[in-house]
Amino acid sequence: xxxxxxxxxxxxxxxxxxxxxxxxxxxxxxxxxxxxxxxxxxxxxxxxxxxxxxxxxxxxxxxxxxxxxxxxxxxxxxxxxxxxxxxxxxxxxxxxxxxxxxxxxxxxxxxxxxxxxxxxxxxxxxxxxxxxxxxxxxxxxxxxxxxxxxxxxxxxxxxxxxxxxxxxxxxxxxxxxxxxxxxxxxxxxxxxxxxxxxxxxxxxxxxxxxxxxxxxxxxxxxxxxxxxxxxxxxxxxxxxxxxxxxxxxxxxxxxxxxxxxxxxxxxxxxxxxxxxxxxxxxxxxxxxxxxxxxxxxxxxxxxxxxxxxxxxxxxxxxxxxxxxxxxxxxxxxxxxxxxxxxxxxxxxxxxxxxxxxxxxxxxxxxxxxxxxxxxxxxxxxxxxxxxxxxxxxxxx
Amino acid sequence: xxxxxxxxxxxxxxxxxxxxxxxxxxxxxxxxxxxxxxxxxxxxxxxxxxxxxxxxxxxxxxxxxxxxxxxxxxxxxxxxxxxxxxxxxxxxxxxxxxxxxxxxxxxxxxxxxxxxxxxxxxxxxxxxxxxxxxxxxxxxxxxxxxxxxxxxxxxxxxxxxxxxxxxxxxxxxxxxxxxxxxxxxxxxxxxxxxxxxxxxxxxxxxxx
Numbered sequence: 099x100x101x102x103x104x105x106x107x108x109x110x111x112x113x114x115x116x117x118x119x120x121x122x123x124x125x126x127x128x129x130x131x132x133x134x135x136x137x138x139x140x141x142x143x144x145x146x147x148x149x150x151x152x153x154x155x156x157x158x159x160x161x162x163x164x165x166x167x168x169x170x171x172x173x174x175x176x177x178x179x180x181x182x183x184x185x186x187x188x189x190x191x192x193x194x195x196x197x198x199x200x201x202x203x204x205x206x207x208x209x210x211x212x213x214x215x216x217x218x219x220x221x222x223x224x225x226x227x228x229x230x231x232x233x234x235x236x237x238x239x240x241x242x243x244x245x246x247x248x249x250x251x252x253x254x255x256x257x258x259x260x261x262x263x264x265x266x267x268x269x270x271x272x273x274x275x276x277x278x279x280x281x282x283x284x285x286x287x288x289x290x291x292x293x294x295x296x297x298x299x300x301x302x303x304x305x306x307x308x309x310x311x312x313x314x315x316x317x318x319x320x321x322x323x324x325x326x327x328x329x330x331x332x333x334x335x336x337x338x339x340x341x342x343x344x345x346x347x348x349x350x351x352x353x354x355x356x357x358x359x360x361x362x363x364x365x366x367x368x369x370x371x372x373x374x375x376x377x378x379x380x381x382x383x384x385x386x387x388x389x390x391x392x393x394x395x396x397x398x399x400x401x402x403x404x405x406x407x408x409x410x411x412x413x414x415x416x417x418x419x420x421x422x423x424x425x426x427x428x429x430x431x432x433x434x435x436x437x438x439x440x441x442x443x444x445x446x447x448x449x450x451x452x453x454x455x456x457x458x459x460x461x462x463x464x465x466x467x468x469x470x471x472x473x474x475x476x477x478x479x480x481x482x483x484x485x486x487x488x489x490x491x492x493x494x
Numbered sequence: 495x496x497x498x499x500x501x502x503x504x505x506x507x508x509x510x511x512x513x514x515x516x517x518x519x520x521x522x523x524x525x526x527x528x529x530x531x532x533x534x535x536x537x538x539x540x541x542x543x544x545x546x547x548x549x550x551x552x553x554x555x556x557x558x559x560x561x562x563x564x565x566x567x568x569x570x571x572x573x574x575x576x577x578x579x580x581x582x583x584x585x586x587x588x589x590x591x592x593x594x595x596x597x598x599x600x601x602x603x604x605x606x607x608x609x610x611x612x613x614x615x616x617x618x619x620x621x622x623x624x625x626x627x628x629x630x631x632x633x634x635x636x637x638x639x640x641x642x643x644x645x646x647x648x649x650x651x652x653x654x655x656x657x658x659x660x661x662x663x664x665x666x667x668x669x670x671x672x673x674x675x676x677x678x679x680x681x682x683x684x685x686x687x688x689x690x691x692x693x694x695x696x697x698x699x700x701x702x
Contacts, residue, residue: 099588099592099595099596099598099599100599100603104585104587104588104596107585107587107588107592108585108587110587111586111587112587393583394583394584394585394586396583397583397584397585398585398596398600399544399568400542400544400571400577400579401572401596401597401600401601402568402569402570402571402572402573402600402601403568403572403600403601404565404568404569404601405564406565407600486544487539487544487545490544490579490581490583491535491539491579491580
């Protein structure tokens with residue numbers, strides 16, 4: 099028998115009290131860890147995906163929408179631009195690399211992206227097996243797409259018009275054939291079906307005529323700058339002198355993250371307020387426990403326990419509460435992340451890493467323990483004023 | 495050995511007591527008698543250092559309690575004294591066995607399973623060792639509080655109405671056991687009681 103065991107037994111002998119005093123702590127820890135992970139992983143995910151693209155050029159409209167659709171593949175495009183206009187930009191000395199992308203169809207909700215093979219270089223995507231597309235209607239699959247759609251090399255499928263699964267119109271006479279599957283990259287490429295620009299044009303060319311170079315369109319052009327000056331000059335030139343618009347992904351995404359950040363910060367503040375209140379609730383519950391057990395504490399003094407040992411006893415109980423509260427809260431936070439991850443996987447093809455602990459989670463653990471220690475010490479100060487004689491001679 | 499001299503205590507409420515001097519040699523037993531309100535329990539709390547002495551001295555063995563710091567007094571009480579209180583108190587979250595083990599833990603972190611079993615057997619609570627104390631009958635509780643007071647082999651045993659809730663048979667058993675334990679370790683035994691059954695079992699009486 100020792101103090102640790104005694105404080106543990108005291109705690110579990112009244113499980114309902116323990117659970118009640120832990121509720122708020124669990125809630126706040128769950129909220130804080132969940133929001134910390136969510137915001138840092140969303141930010142990391144976004145940064146990783148926009149990094150290869152310095153500039154997006156597309157039809158006029160919302161620049162954020164252009165970035166979301168053409169770089170992150172989660173929104174509808176703003177419209178199309180003429181291929182010949184895009185080609186002109188390509189020749190600029192400010193442009194190191196440019197990749198045209200084109201949308202139009204989906205297969206079971208997965209977007210079919212028409213582009214050139216150097217799109218894959220932007221994300222360092224390599225073939226796991228098969229070959230790259232060389233003819234019209236050949237496709238390579240992102241790793242997640244291949245698993246999700248259960249498609250192998252040589253399989254064929256018919257695409258549906260539009261970007262969402264709901265579309266009923268199928269292109270019956272233009273089956274796509276899988277010629278390659280990509281290795282996992284951890285980027286948007288994993289969730290795409292990638293084909294040549296010609297495939298997209300062919301699918302939508304119902305008249306069966308030859309392509310007129312003049313009329314060919316793409317959704318947008320992804321650009322890497324050749325030098326930092328381009329960041330100032332190129333967007334201005336495109337926005338002022340052409341009927342296209344240029345959007346800087348880093349700028350747009352930063353704006354988006356900042357907007358979301360206000361929400362995240364608000365939730366964090368609420369969670370921290372709950373954490374403080376949970377400290378108060380632990381304080382009150384320990385105070386109540388001390389009051390209920392004052393005869394037991396007085397008894398321990400007659401056994402030869404010092405006031406300091408009684409303080410330890412209460413402190414240990416508080417630490418148990420704090421630690422259990424943190425662990426359970428952390429688990430709930432991860433559970434929330436897992437739920438969101440499953441949802442995001444289905445809707446956007448994003449997944450969240452469940453294991454990576456951040457340094458903020460360690461700081462939160464110390465903050466939690468500090469608050470419980472403070473609450474326990476404040477609650478247990480009364481053990482120094484315990485009137486043993488009076489408590490033990492009064493009627494029960 | 496217990497010795498008091500000109501012991502006086504006043505409560506903040508104004509009630510005050512002057513106690514006759516007590517002088518017990520090693521191994522002596524004493525029965526403290528007297529009507530309610532004469533300060534029997536107060537005297538016991540003074541002798542065990544649970545109440546601070548207003549004036550006078552208490553000496554247990556070679557130690558004068560007045561001279562001890564609060565912390566030393568706690569440790570001294572834990573080592574030298576076994577106290578049976580008028581109301582029985584236990585740690586309710588623990589089993590009978592754990593309550594006994596906890597008494598051994600203070601103040602010297604002792605462990606002695608054999609002693610726990612032996613004492614429990616003699617007091618007839620061996621079968622209850624693994625039960626929670628709230629599951630005990632009144633008589634079992636009383637015997638447990640006696641076991642707790644004895645487990646440390648104290649030099650002084652204080653008992654405040656130890657037989658109040660016991661039947662004749664158990665009353666005699668308990669008093670015999672207390673006397674036996676006290677004699678075994680030549681400990682002083684000081685009992686406060688109203689119980690006439692106990693009165694006849696002791697020679698040495700003190701009326702307050």
